[in-house]
Amino acid sequence: MKIAVIGTGYVGLVSGACFSGWGHDVVCMDKNAQKIASLERGVVPIYEPGLDELVERNFAAGRLRFTCDLADAVRGASVVFIAVGTPPRAGHGDADLSFVYMAARELASLIEDNAVIVIKSTVPVGTGDIVQKIIGSVRKAGSFSVASNPEFLREGVAIRDFLEPDRVVIGIEDDRARDVLTKLYGASLDLRRTPIVVTQRRTSELIKYAANAFLATKITFINELADLCEQVGSDVSHLALGVGLDKRIGTSFLNAGPGYGGSCFPKDTMALLRTAQDHGVALRIVEETVTANEARKRRMALKVVDALGGDVEDLTIAILGLTFKPDTDDMREAPSVPLIETLQRFGARIRAYDPAGIENARQVLSDVELHRDPYECARDADAVVVVTEWDDIRHLDLASLKAVMRQKILVDLRNAFEPGAAERTGFRVSGIGRPTVARHDVTTATPSSAALHVSAARKTDLAYFEMAGGSNDNS
Template sequence: MARTQMKIAVIGTGYVGLVSGTCFAEWGNNVVCMDKNAQKIAGLRQGRMPIYEPGLDDLVKRNYAAGRLDFTCDLAEAVKGAAIVFIAVGTPTRAGHEDADLSFVYMAARELASLIADDTVVVVKSTVPVGTGDVVQRIIGSVRKADTFSIASNPEFLREGVAVSDFLAPDRVVIGVEDERAGKRLIELYESMVTLQNTPVIITMRRTAELIKYAANAFLATKITFINELADLCEQVGSNVSDLALGMGLDKRIGASFLTAGPGYGGSCFPKDTLALLRTAEDYGVTLGIVEETVAANDARKRRMALKVAEAFGGDIDGLTIAVLGLTFKPDTDDMRDAPSVPLIEALQRMGGRIRAYDPVGIENAAKVLDGVDFFEDPYECAWNADAAVIVTEWETIKKIDLVQLKHHLRQPVLIDLRNALDADAAEELGFHISAVGRPASTDGSLQEIVKRRDRRQAVKTETVELVSIAMRGK
C-alpha cells in the first residue's frame, strides 16, 4: 500500500490505462479512469472487461467494490482534486504512414488544460516519440501559467498476458522530469513498491524517458529477428535452433529471453514502436540500419511461413484444408494486432488453401480481420478432416494437445509447428510428418508419400478437365 493515498486520474481505459489505473488502486490510491466510450465505462462498472488479461478482472472488481477505483466519461469529474493525471490513450501508427498518431494525446492535453488544478502533475504514460512531452507542455501552457503544472514521462513496460504482475513487480521504473515537483510526486507514488521490492528507479530527462521505451522494444524486436534468421540457417545445415538458443542464452551477457524462434513478432508494441523509432531517427537525420533490417526481416518472415506450410506438400496446397491452431500474436491475450497468423492465413488462401482456425479467446477479434475462415472453439474439431495442422500460437491448450487424437482427426498426418511448441520426436514416432522451425524436416518417407498423393489428385483433376473439354468440343 502507498503510504499516502493520492487521487489519481487516468485518461484512457485501453490496455495501458486500465492495467495502470487498476494497479494504482491496488496500492491504496483513489483512482478514476476516464474514457469517452460510454459503453466501455458502463461495462467496467458492471465488471465486464474490454480486454482479455489474466488476473485483471478480479483486480478491477475488488478495487471497484472497495471504492478505490471508479470509471467515468466525465473528464472534469475524473481530474477534480487529482494530484497526478496520467495520459494513457492510444498512439497507433498513422494510416499510410510510419509515425505514431499523437492526435489522442494532444486532444487529451487540450481538454485537460482548463480542468486541472494548480500544482497538478500531468504524466504521459502512452508510448510516444521523443519530444511529445514538450508539445504537451506547450499545449497546456497556452492556457495556464507554466509554474502551475508539470509534465512528466513515465513509460510502461507491460507484456500482454502478464501485465498485472509486470506492473506490480516491475524490472524498473523510469521517470522523466524537468522539474523537482514532478519528480517528488512520482517518487512518492512509487515509494511503497520501491521500498518493498527494492525496484530500481531511473530518474532522467523527459526526452530520455520517452526514448527508453522505444529503444527497449526495438532491441527486443531485433533479438527475436536474430534468432529467427538463425533458425533458417539451422534448417539448412541440419542443426536445432532450440539447442542453439539455449547455448546462447546461458551466456549472461545475452540472456535467454526473446530467443525463441517463431513466425515473427507482432502485437501492439514492437511493430508500431520500431516504425516510430525509425521515423524519429529520420526526422533527426540519423540512420538506424539495424532497426531498419529488423523491420524488413520480420515482415518477410511472416510471408515466408506460408511457404513453409506449402513446402510440406511439395509447394502446392491448392484445394487442401489447413487447420490453423492459435491466432493471437501471443498466448494469454485476445490481441490480433499484427498477429503473424493474419498474413500467414491470407497467403495460404491466395495459394488455394481452405482455412479452419482455432483460438481459445481470440476468435471474436480474429473474425474482424480475417475473411473466408471457418472458426472453431475446439482444436480437434478444427483439425477434423484437414490435410495439415499448423501451430501458430503456443497456448497451453495447444502445447498440451493429444497428438494421438490430433492425428486421428486429420486427413493427413502433417504437422507444421511454427512455435516449436510440441514434442517433435513424439510426433514423428506417431507417424506425423512434422516440419518445425529451426530443425530439419522429417525424413522418414512420409513426406514423399504425401506429395505422391497430392500429385495423384492433381493428375485426376487435370484428366477430368481434359475430358470435359473434349466433351464440350464435341457438342
C-alpha cells in the same frame, strides 16, 4: 493519493486497476460511454489474466471508479496519467498523437494547481515538450508539471509486470514531478528494491522505443539463425540455450517462431525509424529488423506449402492459435493473418482455432472457418499448423488430433511439441530451426547427454521457456 487515468485501453485500465490495488484513489476516464458502462457492471473489455478480479475487487472497495466526465476524473487529482492510444498513422508509420494532444488541451483548464501530468502513452521524443506548451498556453508556468513514465507491460502478464517491474522509468523537468512520482512508486516498490530510473523527459520517451526495438531485433536475429539451423543440420533450441546462458545476452526473446507481432513492436519500431529519419539519423539495424520480420510472416506460408509437397490448392489447413501471443485476445499484427492470407492465395481452405481471439479474428480474417474446439478444427484437415503456443494447444492429445485428420502433417511454427513424440504418434513434423537433413539424437551422439541438457527445474530458474510470458512479444 488521488490519481486520474485518461484512457481505459490496455495500458490505462491495467495501470488504473494496479494503482488502486496499491491503495490509491483512482478514477479512470474514457469518452466511450459504452465501455465505461460495461466497466461499471464489472465487464472488462480486454482479455488479460487476473484483470477482471483486480477491477472487481477495487471497484467494490471504492478505490476504483469509472467516468466519462473529465472534470470529475481530475477533480482533486495530484497526478493525471495520459494513457490514450497512439496508433500508427496510415501510410506514414509515425505515431498518431492526436488523442494525446486532445487530452492535453482538455486537461489544461481542469487540472488542479501543482498537478503532475504524466504521459504513459508510448510517444516519440519531444511529445512532452508539446504537451507542456499546450497546457502552458492556458495555465501559468510553474503551476503544473509534465512528466514521462513509459509502460513496459507484456500482454498476458501485464499485472505482474506492473506490480513487479524490472524498473520504473521517470522522465522529469522539475523537482515537483520527481518528488511526486518517486513517492508514488517508491512506497510500493521499495521492498522489492526495484530500480527507479529518473532522467530527462526526452530520454524517458526514447527508452521505451529503444527497448522494444532491441527486443524486436533479438527476435529477428534468432529467427534468421533458425533458418540457418535448418540448412546446416543444427537445432535452434539448443543454439538459443547455448547462446542465451551467456549473461551478457540472456535467454529471453530467443524463441524462434513466425515473427513478432502485437500492438507494440511493429508500431514502435516504425515510429522510432520515423523519428530517426526526421533527425537525419540512420538506424540500419532497426530498418533491417522491420523488413526481415514482415517478410518472415509471409514466408512461413511457404514452409506450410513445402510440408504439403509444394501445392495446397483445394487442401484444408487447420491453424491452431490466431492471436499474436498466448494469453491475450489481441490480433494486432498477428503472424497468423499474413500466413492465412498467403495460403488462401495459394488456394488452400482455412480452418482456425483460438482459445480467446475468435471474436477479434472475425474482424481481420475473411473466408476462414472459425472453431472453438481444436479437434473439430483439425477434422479432415490435410495439415495442422501451430501459430500461437497457447497452453491449450501445447497440451493437445496428439493421438486424438491425428485420428481426426486426413493427412498426418504437423507444421509447428512455435516448436510447441517435442518432435520425436509427434513423429512416434505418426505425424510428419516440420518445425522451426530444426534440421532438414537427417536428424541425429544429441542424447546418444555425445558421451554425456547432461552436457547438452538443462534439467526442467533449472530451465524454470533460467526462465528459458518463459521468455516474456511464453511468447516473443512484450506488449
